[in-house]
Amino acid sequence: MSDNRPIGVFDSGIGGITVLKALRAHLPHENLVYLGDMARLPYGTKSADTVTAYSLQTTKHLLTHDVKMIVIACNTASSVALAPLQAALAPLPVIGVIEPGAEAAVAATKSNHIAVIATEATVRVGAYVRAIHARNPDAHVVQEPCGLFVTLAEEGWVSGDVVEATARRYLTPLFKRKAAPDTLVLACTHFPVLAKTIRKVVGRGVRLVDSAETTARAVEAALDIQGLCTKRRGRGTVKFLTTDSVDRFSRVGGIFFGEVIRPKDVELVDLQFS
Amino acid sequence: MSDNRPIGVFDSGIGGITVLKALRAHLPHENLVYLGDMARLPYGTKSADTVTAYSLQTTKHLLTHDVKMIVIACNTASSVALAPLQAALAPLPVIGVIEPGAEAAVAATKSNHIAVIATEATVRVGAYVRAIHARNPDAHVVQEPCGLFVTLAEEGWVSGDVVEATARRYLTPLFKRKAAPDTLVLACTHFPVLAKTIRKVVGRGVRLVDSAETTARAVEAALDIQGLCTKRRGRGTVKFLTTDSVDRFSRVGGIFFGEVIRPKDVELVDLQFS
Numbered sequence: 001m002s003d004n005r006p007i008g009v010f011d012s013g014i015g016g017i018t019v020l021k022a023l024r025a026h027l028p029h030e031n032l033v034y035l036g037d038m039a040r041l042p043y044g045t046k047s048a049d050t051v052t053a054y055s056l057q058t059t060k061h062l063l064t065h066d067v068k069m070i071v072i073a074c075n076t077a078s079s080v081a082l083a084p085l086q087a088a089l090a091p092l093p094v095i096g097v098i099e100p101g102a103e104a105a106v107a108a109t110k111s112n113h114i115a116v117i118a119t120e121a122t123v124r125v126g127a128y129v130r131a132i133h134a135r136n137p138d139a140h141v142v143q144e145p146c147g148l149f150v151t152l153a154e155e156g157w158v159s160g161d162v163v164e165a166t167a168r169r170y171l172t173p174l175f176k177r178k179a180a181p182d183t184l185v186l187a188c189t190h191f192p193v194l195a196k197t198i199r200k201v202v203g204r205g206v207r208l209v210d211s212a213e214t215t216a217r218a219v220e221a222a223l224d225i226q227g228l229c230t231k232r233r234g235r236g237t238v239k240f241l242t243t244d245s246v247d248r249f250s251r252v253g254g255i256f257f258g259e260v261i262r263p264k265d266v267e268l269v270d271l272q273f274s
Numbered sequence: 275m276s277d278n279r280p281i282g283v284f285d286s287g288i289g290g291i292t293v294l295k296a297l298r299a300h301l302p303h304e305n306l307v308y309l310g311d312m313a314r315l316p317y318g319t320k321s322a323d324t325v326t327a328y329s330l331q332t333t334k335h336l337l338t339h340d341v342k343m344i345v346i347a348c349n350t351a352s353s354v355a356l357a358p359l360q361a362a363l364a365p366l367p368v369i370g371v372i373e374p375g376a377e378a379a380v381a382a383t384k385s386n387h388i389a390v391i392a393t394e395a396t397v398r399v400g401a402y403v404r405a406i407h408a409r410n411p412d413a414h415v416v417q418e419p420c421g422l423f424v425t426l427a428e429e430g431w432v433s434g435d436v437v438e439a440t441a442r443r444y445l446t447p448l449f450k451r452k453a454a455p456d457t458l459v460l461a462c463t464h465f466p467v468l469a470k471t472i473r474k475v476v477g478r479g480v481r482l483v484d485s486a487e488t489t490a491r492a493v494e495a496a497l498d499i500q501g502l503c504t505k506r507r508g509r510g511t512v513k514f515l516t517t518d519s520v521d522r523f524s525r526v527g528g529i530f531f532g533e534v535i536r537p538k539d540v541e542l543v544d545l546q547f548s
Contacts, residue, residue: 045519
């Protein structure tokens with residue numbers, strides 16, 4: 001059995017391409033379709049109802065590409081829309097980034113003190129706290145919404161005095177406590193591009209964890225269990241879709257992907273007016 | 275003749291409330307309906323087509339409130355969508371913030387050197403440059419997109435080291451030239467809340483100009499010319515509508531409005547799924 005249908009991946013914009021990149025590295029033979037909802041980003045400042053409605057629209061579009069699985073490459077959408085999407089799309093498998101991220105955090109910590117930085121929406125829902133406690137009830141988890149990091153990453157301001165001042169303002173209170181966390185979860189797909197500055201502020205002793213790698217491994221395991229792997233040998237294809245700003249998507253997306261994305265390889269799709 | 279129908283005002287979110295506040299001050303007897311498209315903000319990073327489509331949807335909803343005029347309280351939407359809206363809604367008058375802002379800038383400058391800071395979309399379209407040159411062909415205009423200011427205003431970080439470092443990074447190159455501008459147009463409705471820090475960076479010699487006051491005067495003149503004024507005496511009503519996040523709208527919107535906005539006074543409307 002060989003299932004050559006693509007895996008559908010979506011995010012509010014470009015950040016999720018860090019997850020796509022990890023999928024590409026772990027599962028080079030699989031075909032991938034990535035949809036960035038650039039027309040409505042960011043998701044992280046919006047209500048759970050709105051993010052869920054957007055997520056249902058994006059996945060509905062991915063279904064027209066005959067996908068065999070949905071990967072929610074966005075922490076906010078994973079936090080609020082995973083269960084509704086699984087219910088709406090069953091038996092199609094839907095995988096979010098929270099559980100794999102929590103897995104990575106629990107594996108990384110030695111002191112059981114974990115800090116989670118994320119968007120306002122992800123923090124409000126508390127999905128990481130629950131997912132970490134489900135694996136380790138003794139873990140101490142502190143959370144901090146770091147909304148400005150998203151804009152900084154999108155502006156390409158990944159180092160320099162502004163990012164550093166922002167990181168200090170957000171992170172210093174988290175790590176200036178008696179039992180300081182030894183693990184920091186970058187619980188937004190935008191944050192890994194700021195890792196160098198974040199590392200500078202929190203110090204070498206803290207482990208930085210993100211969901212990209214562990215999500216790719218979770219996808220690999222799910223494909224395997226459900227007999228959905230491709231058996232093709234050649235390198236799979238990657239198709240890019242965006243709801244707005246093809247040029248910006250290809251320019252900034254290429255940085256996140258680590259490969260050139262040409263504007264002509266990005267298809268503009270309309271989820272709202274069609 | 276007394277026309278008691280409300281004036282419809284819209285913005286991508288909360289920033290436009292600075293314009294609403296000026297309208298309220300200039301035209302206390304008029305009824306006002308304000309719609310903030312919080313579900314899809316910001317507009318400033320999105321394409322002209324998408325912003326125009328959103329603007330058409332928001333005004334279409336305002337028409338259900340029987341408005342006598344539309345005020346686009348958003349620089350990005352005014353830059354790209356004014357002409358399409360005027361065409362779609364004629365003979366209903368539609369007033370944007372660009373022309374009044376350009377008017378204010380030309381009145382303020384003595385050296386004919388004007389700087390405009392705005393969102394990426396507003397800068398790209400160059401509407402301010404054209405509107406200023408239409409009034410004063412000899413004016414020298416420099417522009418700078420300051421996307422991060424929008425997020426800073428929305429986070430409530432209006433002073434402190436992060437805003438100051440951001441303002442220095444954006445503004446110092448604009449004012450470190452031989453013929454430095456003597457006038458700075460805050461060409462995004464979010465920017466006036468950062469005025470104190472901006473002032474600190476550019477110095478006392480530079481005049482800061484925004485569109486709120488001059489837009490209110492333009493609306494007053496248009497109502498007058500077209501015989502659309504109310505002749506009622508009492509204080510007019512203000513109705514608030516938002517496409518998402520009622521709590522955030524009332525909390526942050528109240529700061530921009532200078533009066534308390536209670537969550538129960540804000541109506542959630544759905545432009546996309548109804």
